Amino acid sequence: MTMRLALPIAGLLIMGAGWGGNLTLAKLAIGAGASPFGLAFFEAAGSALLLLLVGLAQGRLPSVDRRQLLFYLLSGASGITIPNVVIFHVAHFLSVGLLSLLLTLVPLVTYAISLLLRIERFAWIRVVGLLIGMAGVALIIAPPGSLPRPGLVGWVLLGFSATAMFAVQNVYIARAWPDGSDAVALSCGTLIFGALLLLPFILGIGGNIGFAPPWRIVHWAAAIMALVNALMTVIFIELVRRRGPVFTSQTAYLITIAGVLWGIVLLHERHSLWIWTAMLLMCLGVALVSRQPRLAAAR
Helix, strand or coil: CCHHHHHHHHHHHHHHHHHHHHHHHHHHHHHCCCCHHHHHHHHHHHHHHHHHHHHHHHCCCCCCCHHHHHHHHHHHHHHHHHHHHHHHHHCCCCCHHHHHHHCCHHHHHHHHHHHHCCCCCCCHHHHHHHHHHHHHHHHHHCCCCCCCCCCCHHHHHHHHHHHHHHHHHHHHHHHHCCCCCCHHHHHHHHHHHHHHHHHHHHHHHCCCCCCCCCCCHHHHHHHHHHHHHHHHHHHHHHHHHHHCHHHHCCHHHHHHHHHHHHHHHHHCCCCCHHHHHHHHHHHHHHHHHCCCCCCCCCC
C-alpha cells in the first residue's frame, strides 16, 4: 500500500474511532442531564477555540471575505448546528450502537445527492449498493422486534434526518471549497459559525454547561468531545478536498463499527439480530457505493 493511499485510509480509521467514541460520550452526557443545545454548542465552541489557538500559532486564521463567510455559515449549519442537535437529542432515547448505525447512511445519501448534481458518475454497482443500504434501513424500522422497545421508530427516523444533513455538508464542501484555502482555517470558521448559530437557543431556552469546578461527567464529556472533534473536523475537511465527498463519507461505517464496539464495551449494550443484519447490509451498501472513482468535483 502506497503512502498516498495509506494516509487517507488512516484518516478514515481515526475519524471512525474518534467520532464513534464521541457518540458514547454524548450518550453519557445526555444521560447525566446535559441539554442537546448546550452539548452541541460547547463541542463546537471548544473545538473552534482549540483550532483558533493552532491557527494563531501557525498563522492560519480563518479569512473573513464574503465567500469564506458564506462557506462557514452553510457548512456550519449543515454539518454542525442542525445534525448535532438532532443526534444529541435522540441520544436520550437510542443506544450508542443504533446512533452509530444511523450514520452509515451518510455515504449513501452523499452519493445520491452527488449523482443528482453530476459530481459523481452513474454506475449500476453503486445503485445496487444504495438499494442494499435502504434494505438495511428497512430492517431497523420494519420488523416488530428489531428495536429494543416499541415507540422508537420515530426517533430513528428523526436521527436519519441528521445523516441527510451530514451528507449535504459533504457535497457542499466538495462543491464550494474556496480556492487556496487552508483546512485548519476552514474547519475553525465552520465550527465558529456552527457554535454561533446555536447561541440564540442557549440564551433563549437555556442549556448552558457551566465549567466552574467541580467538574462532573457532563463537563469531562463535553471537553473531550471538543478536543476529539477539533482533530476529526480538520481530517474530515482535508480528506473531502483531497479525495472527494464519497470517499470521505466512508468514515460513516467506521463510526458505526467503532460506536457499536464502544457501546458494547463501555455501556454493555446488546442488539437484536435484525440490527446486526441491518449493519452488515448497510456497510455492504457503502462499500459498493464507494467502488467507482468520482468525477472531478468543482472547487
